[in-house]
Amino acid sequence: MVEIVKNVVCPFCGCLCDDIEIMVEDGHIVGTRNACRIGHAKFMHFEGSVRYTEPLIRENKKDDFKKTDYDTAIEESARLLVESKLPLLYGFSSIGCEAQREAILIGEKIGAIVDNTATV
Amino acid sequence: MQDVGYPVCTLGEVKNRADLVIFWGCNPMHAHPRHMGRYSVFARGFFRERGRRDRTVVVVDPRKTDTAKLADLHLQVEPNKDYELISAMRAVLRGHELNVDRVAGVPVDIIYEAVEACKKAQFGQLFFGMGVTMSRGKHRIIDNAICLIIDLNAYTKFGLMPMRGHYNVNGFNQVLSWLTGYPYAVDFSRGYPRYNPGETSTIDLLVRGEVDVMMNIASDPGAHFPQRAVEHIAKIPVICVEPHQTPTTELSNIIIPTAFTGVEVGGIAYRMDGVPLELKKVVDPPEGVLTDEEVFKIMSKKIDEML
Numbered sequence: 324m325v326e327i328v329k330n331v332v333c334p335f336c337g338c339l340c341d342d343i344e345i346m347v348e349d350g351h352i353v354g355t356r357n358a359c360r361i362g363h364a365k366f367m368h369f370e371g372s373v374r375y376t377e378p379l380i381r382e383n384k385k386d387d388f389k390k391t392d393y394d395t396a397i398e399e400s401a402r403l404l405v406e407s408k409l410p411l412l413y414g415f416s417s418i419g420c421e422a423q424r425e426a427i428l429i430g431e432k433i434g435a436i437v438d439n440t441a442t443v
Numbered sequence: 444m445q446d447v448g449y450p451v452c453t454l455g456e457v458k459n460r461a462d463l464v465i466f467w468g469c470n471p472m473h474a475h476p477r478h479m480g481r482y483s484v485f486a487r488g489f490f491r492e493r494g495r496r497d498r499t500v501v502v503v504d505p506r507k508t509d510t511a512k513l514a515d516l517h518l519q520v521e522p523n524k525d526y527e528l529i530s531a532m533r534a535v536l537r538g539h540e541l542n543v544d545r546v547a548g549v550p551v552d553i554i555y556e557a558v559e560a561c562k563k564a565q566f567g568q569l570f571f572g573m574g575v576t577m578s579r580g581k582h583r584i585i586d587n588a589i590c591l592i593i594d595l596n597a598y599t600k601f602g603l604m605p606m607r608g609h610y611n612v613n614g615f616n617q618v619l620s621w622l623t624g625y626p627y628a629v630d631f632s633r634g635y636p637r638y639n640p641g642e643t644s645t646i647d648l649l650v651r652g653e654v655d656v657m658m659n660i661a662s663d664p665g666a667h668f669p670q671r672a673v674e675h676i677a678k679i680p681v682i683c684v685e686p687h688q689t690p691t692t693e694l695s696n697i698i699i700p701t702a703f704t705g706v707e708v709g710g711i712a713y714r715m716d717g718v719p720l721e722l723k724k725v726v727d728p729p730e731g732v733l734t735d736e737e738v739f740k741i742m743s744k745k746i747d748e749m750l
Contacts (some may be wrong), residue, residue, distance in 0.1 A: 331725060332720050344706050366706060376731070380698075384677070404742075411649075416505050420710065438628045439616070
C-alpha cells in the first residue's frame with residue numbers, strides 16, 4: 324500500500340519548496356511529486372552513497388575505523404573538545420534550528436569558534 | 444553586511460510584485476531549479492499575472508550559464524571584477540558619465556541599459572550567489588551591492604537576497620544572531636562572542652593552522668575547502684556528526700551518524716528570505732540512530748561533567 328504524505332518541505336536548498344508529496348511504502352520512500360531533481364535525489368537517497376548507522380572511531384587517521392556505541396563516541400568527542408585549546412565547530416547548515424541551538428551552546432561552554440557554510 | 448544594513452522582502456513579494464529580477468553570480472537553473480518557477484521569473488503573481496512576460500531578467504555572470512541564456516540582458520563581467528561593475532552602475536545611477544569603452548569587461552552601453560531598466564522598474568529584486576561572495580572582495584562586494592540597492596530606492600522599490608545553498612544556512616545565521624548578536628564566524632575563546640570575518644572565519648583559521656580540533660556538523664569541507672585548509676583538517680583530530688560517507692569523514696577520527704532532518708525527524712528551517720517553515724518527519728530513521736539534537740544534548744551534559 325503506497326501512502327502519500329502531502330505538503331512536505333524539501334530539505335535541500337534555501338528555496339524550501341513546501342508542496343512536495345512523498346510516496347511511502349512499508350516505511351520506505353518510493354517516490355516524490357513536485358520536487359526538482361536535486362530534492363528528489365535527497366529524498367530517494369541514491370548516488371550509491373554509504374549511510375552510517377553506527378558511530379565509528381579511530382585513534383590514528385591511518386588506521387581503519389572501529390565500530391563503537393553512541394555513548395563512547397560522544398564521550399570521546401566531548402573529551403577532545405574540552406581538552407582542545409581552540410576548537411572549531413563548523414557546518415550547521417543542514418540541520419534543524421533546535422539542534423543548531425544546542426551545538427552553539429556547546430561552543431559557548433568550551434570557548435570555541437562557531438561558524439557555518441555562509442563563511443565560504 | 445553589518446556595516447550597511449540589509450533591505451529584504453519575502454519571496455512572496457517577489458512573486459507578486461517584482462517586474463525586474465537580477466541574478467548576480469548565481470545559476471538558479473541548476474542550483475535552485477524551482478526558484479524561477481515558484482518565486483521569481485515564471486511564477487504568475489498578483490500584479491504579475493503573465494509571469495515571465497511581465498518581468499525583465501538581468502543576469503551578471505562571467506559565463507554564459509543556462510540562466511544567462513534566458514535573460515533579457517546578460518552582463519558578462521570579468522571574473523573578480525564585480526566590485527568595479529557595481530561601482531560603475533552606482534556612478535551611472537548618480538548621473539556620472541563613464542569615459543571608457545568597457546568596465547570590468549562589460550560594454551558601457553549595456554551598463555547604461557541595465558541601470559535604465561533598474562530605474563524604470565516598479566519593483567526590482569537582486570538575487571546574489573556564491574559567484575559574488577567568492578570573488579575578490581568577498582563581503583565588501585555585498586556592502587557595495589547593498590549601497591547600489593539603497594541608491595536605487597531613491598527611484599523605485601528594490602531589495603536583495605542571498606541565494607542560500609543548503610536549506611538551513613539562514614536558520615543558523617538567525618539562531619546565532621539571537622544568541623550572540625552575530626550571524627556567523629563567532630569566536631567564544633575570550634568568554635564572550637567576538638566577530639571579525641578574516642580573523643574568526645573558518646577557512647582563515649584553518650589556513651593559518653590556529654584551531655586544534657574540528658567538529659564538523661552535516662557538511663563536507665573536505666570536498667569544498669581550499670587545499671591548504673584541508674591540509675590542516677587532515678592534521679588535527681576531526682569529529683564528524685554526519686549521516687553519510689564523505690571526503691571529510693575519510694579524514695575524521697570519530698563519526699557520529701544522525702537522522703536526516705526533514706526526512707526522518709522534524710524541525711524548523713529558515714527559507715532564504717527568512718521565513719521559518721516546519722520540516723516534516725516522513726519515515727523513521729534506521730533503528731538506533733539518534734537525531735542531531737539528541738547527540739548535542741548528550742554531548743552538552745558530558746562536557747558539563749568534564750568542565
